Amino acid sequence: MTHISFLSCPPPNALLGHWPFIKMHGLQNYFVILDSRNGPKCLDQGDIVRICDSHTGVGGEQLLTIEHASHEGYKAGAYAAMRIFNTDGKEVGACGNATRCVAHLLLEETGGDEVQIETRAGVLHCRKAGSMQISVTLGPISMDWRRIPLANYVDTLHLPLQSGPLKDGVALNIGNPHAVFFVDQLEELDMAHYAPVVQNDSLFPDGVNVGAAEVLDEQTLRLAVWERPGILTKSCGTGACVAAYAALKRGLMTSSRIVVHLSAGSLKIEILHGDMAVMTGPVAFCCHGFIEGGKVIWNH
Numbered sequence: 258m259t260h261i262s263f264l265s266c267p268p269p270n271a272l273l274g275h276w277p278f279i280k281m282h283g284l285q286n287y288f289v290i291l292d293s294r295n296g297p298k299c300l301d302q303g304d305i306v307r308i309c310d311s312h313t314g315v316g317g318e319q320l321l322t323i324e325h326a327s328h329e330g331y332k333a334g335a336y337a338a339m340r341i342f343n344t345d346g347k348e349v350g351a352c353g354n355a356t357r358c359v360a361h362l363l364l365e366e367t368g369g370d371e372v373q374i375e376t377r378a379g380v381l382h383c384r385k386a387g388s389m390q391i392s393v394t395l396g397p398i399s400m401d402w403r404r405i406p407l408a409n410y411v412d413t414l415h416l417p418l419q420s421g422p423l424k425d426g427v428a429l430n431i432g433n434p435h436a437v438f439f440v441d442q443l444e445e446l447d448m449a450h451y452a453p454v455v456q457n458d459s460l461f462p463d464g465v466n467v468g469a470a471e472v473l474d475e476q477t478l479r480l481a482v483w484e485r486p487g488i489l490t491k492s493c494g495t496g497a498c499v500a501a502y503a504a505l506k507r508g509l510m511t512s513s514r515i516v517v518h519l520s521a522g523s524l525k526i527e528i529l530h531g532d533m534a535v536m537t538g539p540v541a542f543c544c545h546g547f548i549e550g551g552k553v554i555w556n557h
């Protein structure tokens with residue numbers, strides 16, 4: 258399964274609605290990936306919801322489409338573009354774990370060690386970092402309230418917002434919005450109870466991904482993320498980057514190389530040039546197949 262790429266999939270047939278997909282995961286964050294470069298694909302919000310649902314479709318936490326880079330992206334060195342959709346069908350700006358998976362597919366295709374991918378969060382540089390390991394540079398990370406976005410000015414290093422033990426958080430944007438709260442005992446925290454209150458607070462007009470981080474030592478964090486649109490994921494790449502950045506900003510870390518433990522495993526984060534994050538972690542294949550006339554045909 259390690260050498261699957263869209264080159265080995267049958268060509269899409271837009272008339273029959275015959276679309277090859279590859280399902281991958283980045284540290285148990287699951288993605289359905291469609292290649293939109295070989296023909297027009299018109300997915301509406303309902304299609305995305307159905308494909309991401311494991312009862313009616315393939316099942317995944319995001320749907321990703323690989324597209325041709327725009328003229329500007331191409332000029333900036335992008336080999337291809339990717340779009341990211343949550344399970345509610347809404348497009349989002351960034352997904353760290355997904356970027357690693359798409360980078361792996363594109364590197365299989367080009368045979369190279371490095372690739373640049375255009376996203377709504379900019380052209381992201383990705384490189385091989387070992388067997389089924391990819392590094393992605395994400396950022397710049399912003400704490401400007403307008404860029405997160407917030408509904409009004411507040412101190413983004415000390416959010417005036419509380420939901421149980423989630424208090425005195427940090428708000429950031431790394432292409433998508435996050436709020437990170439430092440807690441004493443992550444294992445005892447009921448994220449499903451407390452995080453939705455923050456996620457749906459009117460301070461966040463676009464909603465927010467809610468992270469709870471426990472400092473284990475000065476270069477290690479434990480993290481849980483309640484992602485938009487309301488899912489406790491086993492890992493969140495952008496969440497790990499902003500948690501590491503927030504911990505540095507709050508003076509909780511002495512090293513800019515931080516290991517973030519999530520329930521599915523660990524991601525290595527390095528904060529560079531003040532506001533960029535290099536995230537390194539694994540990618541893996543689940544299965545591939547095609548979606549035809551609304552049905553999923555599997556090829557394991």
Ligand SMILES: N[C@@H](CCC[C@H](N)C(=O)O)C(=O)O
Binds near residue numbers: 349350486493494
């Ligand atoms: N799991 C992702 C983040 C996916 C997007 C998020 N749900 C949002 O709404 O912004 C990651 O690995 O970064």
